[in-house]
Amino acid sequence: MVSVSQPWFNLLPGNSINLSKRAACKCIDDSGIDPCDIGLLINTGIYRHKNLGEPAIASLIQKKMGTKATRGANSGKTFSFDLNNGGCGWLTGIQIIEEFINSNQISNGMVVTGDSDPFHGLSEKYYFKSAAAAIILSRSKDSEGFALFRSYSFPDHSEEFVSRTGNNNLNRKRNGKNILYVSQKETYLDLCAAHASESLINFLGETGLKLNNTDLIISSQSPAGLISKMKDKIGMKDNFVEIEGPGKKKLHTSGPAFALKKTWDDKRFKRSKHTIFLTVGSGITVSVALYIN
Amino acid sequence: MEWKCQFDSIGVKMPKKIVTTRELVDKLKIPCLKKFGLLTGISERKICSSGEDSYSLAVDAAKDCLSHSKYRADEIDMIINCSITKYKDGLSHQYEPTFSVLIKNDIGAGKAITFDISNACAGMMTGVYLAENFIRQGMIKTCLIVSGEYISNICDHAMNNIKTSLSSELSSLTVGDCGAAAIIERTDNDKNGLVLSGFTTLSEYSNLCTGRQNRKGPGGFMKTKAKRIHQAAISESVPIVKEALEKSGLSFNQVSWLIPHQTSRSSIISGSNHYLDYFGQEPGQVIVNLKETGNTASTSHFLALYRYLNEKKFKENDIIMLLCIASGLIVGVVIYKMNEIVLRYGNKN
Numbered sequence: 001m002v003s004v005s006q007p008w009f010n011l012l013p014g015n016s017i018n019l020s021k022r023a024a025c026k027c028i029d030d031s032g033i034d035p036c037d038i039g040l041l042i043n044t045g046i047y048r049h050k051n052l053g054e055p056a057i058a059s060l061i062q063k064k065m066g067t068k069a070t071r072g073a074n075s076g077k078t079f080s081f082d083l084n085n086g087g088c089g090w091l092t093g094i095q096i097i098e099e100f101i102n103s104n105q106i107s108n109g110m111v112v113t114g115d116s117d118p119f120h121g122l123s124e125k126y127y128f129k130s131a132a133a134a135i136i137l138s139r140s141k142d143s144e145g146f147a148l149f150r151s152y153s154f155p156d157h158s159e160e161f162v163s164r165t166g167n168n169n170l171n172r173k174r175n176g177k178n179i180l181y182v183s184q185k186e187t188y189l190d191l192c193a194a195h196a197s198e199s200l201i202n203f204l205g206e207t208g209l210k211l212n213n214t215d216l217i218i219s220s221q222s223p224a225g226l227i228s229k230m231k232d233k234i235g236m237k238d239n240f241v242e243i244e245g246p247g248k249k250k251l252h253t254s255g256p257a258f259a260l261k262k263t264w265d266d267k268r269f270k271r272s273k274h275t276i277f278l279t280v281g282s283g284i285t286v287s288v289a290l291y292i293n
Numbered sequence: 294m295e296w297k298c299q300f301d302s303i304g305v306k307m308p309k310k311i312v313t314t315r316e317l318v319d320k321l322k323i324p325c326l327k328k329f330g331l332l333t334g335i336s337e338r339k340i341c342s343s344g345e346d347s348y349s350l351a352v353d354a355a356k357d358c359l360s361h362s363k364y365r366a367d368e369i370d371m372i373i374n375c376s377i378t379k380y381k382d383g384l385s386h387q388y389e390p391t392f393s394v395l396i397k398n399d400i401g402a403g404k405a406i407t408f409d410i411s412n413a414c415a416g417m418m419t420g421v422y423l424a425e426n427f428i429r430q431g432m433i434k435t436c437l438i439v440s441g442e443y444i445s446n447i448c449d450h451a452m453n454n455i456k457t458s459l460s461s462e463l464s465s466l467t468v469g470d471c472g473a474a475a476i477i478e479r480t481d482n483d484k485n486g487l488v489l490s491g492f493t494t495l496s497e498y499s500n501l502c503t504g505r506q507n508r509k510g511p512g513g514f515m516k517t518k519a520k521r522i523h524q525a526a527i528s529e530s531v532p533i534v535k536e537a538l539e540k541s542g543l544s545f546n547q548v549s550w551l552i553p554h555q556t557s558r559s560s561i562i563s564g565s566n567h568y569l570d571y572f573g574q575e576p577g578q579v580i581v582n583l584k585e586t587g588n589t590a591s592t593s594h595f596l597a598l599y600r601y602l603n604e605k606k607f608k609e610n611d612i613i614m615l616l617c618i619a620s621g622l623i624v625g626v627v628i629y630k631m632n633e634i635v636l637r638y639g640n641k642n
Contacts, residue, residue, distance in 0.1 A: 079623075
C-alpha cells in the first residue's frame with residue numbers, strides 16, 4: 001500500500017513531519033492494517049522541519065499512528081528509527097524491511113519519507129518540493145514481491161552534491177543565522193544519469209533479465225532533468241514514470257514513492273511483470289531493486 | 294541457514310581537550326548545582342577542539358577499530374554511520390552526502406554498502422540490530438558500525454540559558470564528545486557472540502527529550518524532562534529486559550556485566566535498585582563509565598566496552614547485557630556472550 005502527501009496549497013512551505021504523519025496515517029487507513037501490527041517503521045526523509053535531530057522523526061510518526069491503533073497507543077511491538085541514504089534512502093528502507101520480514105521478525109513494516117525546507121525561505125539553493133510518502137510492506141503469499149536489491153556507490157563524486165548548514169554573515173535577511181546551503185555542481189546531473197544507467201546494466205546482468213523484458217522503471221525524480229537524461233541513455237522511454245509538477249521544485253526522497261503511487265493508481269504496477277526500482281542520489285549512490293508480479 | 298554473529302573488534306577516538314564539571318558549575322553560579330559533579334558522577338568530559346568534529350571522530354574510531362581487526366577495510370561489506378550529530382568542518386551539520394559513504398572512501402572500504410541511521414542515543418545499538426539481521430540472513434559477512442559525536446556544543450547553549458537547577462537544559466551539561474566503531478562479523482561459533490537483540494519504541498514518550506539545530510548560531514541544543522524520562526525508562530524497560538532474559542534462557546544474576554546507557558551515576562544507581570526490587574537478583578557488576586568522559590550519546594556503550602576490554606576485565610564466556618534507553622523513547626537490549634575478542638585486547642585468560 002502506498003500513500004502520498006503534499007501541502008494543502010503549493011504556496012505553503014510545508015512541514016515534513018506533519019506531511020509524513022499524514023502520509024503514514026493515510027497508508028494505515030487504506031491498508032486496513034492495525035498500527036500495532038507494524039513491526040518496524042523507518043523514516044528516510046532528510047530535510048526535516050526545524051531540523052529536529054532527536055528523537056527520530058519515525059518515533060513521532062509512530063506516536064501519531066498510535067492514535068489509530070485498536071489495541072492502545074503503546075503496543076510495545078513497534079520499533080522505529082530514521083535512515084539517511086540520500087535519494088536512495090526510501091529503497092534502502094524497503095530493503096531493510098524486506099530482510100526483517102524474510103527473517104520472520106516482523107510481518108509488516110512501513111517506510112515513510114518526507115522533506116521540507118528546514119529553514120523556511122532562508123535556505124540557499126534548496127530546490128526540493130515539500131512532500132511525503134509512505135509504503136507498507138507485508139509478507140507475500142507466493143513468489144510476488146522484491147526479488148533482488150543491489151547498491152552501488154561512486155564516492156569519487158561525493159563533492160558533486162553537498163548540503164550542510166553554515167552561518168551567513170553577509171546577507172541581511174540571513175544575518176548570523178545557521179542556515180542550509182545546497183551546493184550542486186553542473187556535472188552532477190550527467191554523473192547521476194551515467195552511474196544510474198551503468199548500475200542498471202550491471203544489475204540486469206546479475207539477474208539475467210534483458211532491458212526489453214522490464215515493464216516499468218520506478219526511479220528518483222531528482223536532480224532536475226534526471227528522467228529525460230536516463231531515457232536518452234537507456235531508451236525504454238515509455239517504461240519510465242515521471243512526476244510532473246508546477247514550478248522548478250523537484251521531489252527528493254519521496255520521488256520514487258510518488259512514481260509508484262501513480263502507477264499503483266493507474267494499475268500499471270499491477271500489470272507489470274518485472275518492475276525495476278532505480279534510485280540515485282548524493283555520494284554518488286545508486287540503489288536498484290527488482291520487483292516481480 | 295541462519296548464521297551467528299559476534300564482535301570482531303571495537304575502536305574509539307577521544308578528543309584530548311578536557312573540560313571539568315567544576316569549570317562549568319563555577320561559571321553558572323547557581324548554588325544548588327554545586328554537587329552536580331557528585332550526583333552525575335562526571336568529573337570531566339573530553340571535547341572537540343579545532344580540526345575535530347563528528348566526522349573526524351568517526352573516521353579515527355573506524356581506523357582504530359580496523360587496527361584491532363583481523364579484516365582489512367576492503368573486506369568490509371557494510372558501513373552504518375549512527376551518530377546524532379553530523380558535524381563536518383567544524384559545526385557545519387552535513388545532510389548529504391552521508392557520512393557512511395565518505396567514511397567508506399576515507400578508509401578504503403571499496404565494496405561496502407553504506408547508509409546512515411539516526412536514532413538518538415540508541416544509534417549504534419540500532420546499527421548492531423540491523424547488522425545482526427543482515428548477517429544472520431547471510432546477506433553480508435562483516436559490518437562496520439561507526440559513530441562520531443561532537444555533542445558538547447549543546448553545553449555552550451545550555452550555559453547561556455540555565456538560570457535555575459530546574460532548567461530543561463541541565464542534561465546538556467553531562468555530555469562529552471567521542472567517536473566509536475565496531476566490526477560485527479559472521480561466525481560459526483554457536484556458543485559465543487550475540488545471543489539476542491531486541492528493540493522497542495515507546496513513542497508516547499517521544500516528547501520528553503528533543504534536540505535540534507540552533508537557528509541563531511552554530512551547533513544545537515537539547516531540552517529534556519529528565520525526571521519524567523527517567524521514571525518512564527525505569528518502569529517501561531523492566532518487562533522488556535525480563536522478556537529478553539526469558540528468550541535467552543538466562544536469569545538476571547547470570548548477567549556478568551550490565552552496561553546501561555551512561556547518563557548519570559544517580560540515574561544508573563536508581564535504575565539498578567529498581568531492577569533489584571523487581572527481579573530479586575542483581576547482575577555481577579553494573580558498569581558506570583562516566584567519570585572522565587560524561588555521557589557520550591550513541592557511543593557510550595561501545596566506549597565502556599572498549600575501556601573494559603583494554604583493562605582486561607572481561608573474560609571469555611562472560612555474559613554482557615547492553616541496555617539501551619534513548620529519547621524516542623527507545624528501549625533496547627543486547628545480550629552478548631564474550632568471545633575471543635578479549636584475546637585481541639591482550640587478555641590471556
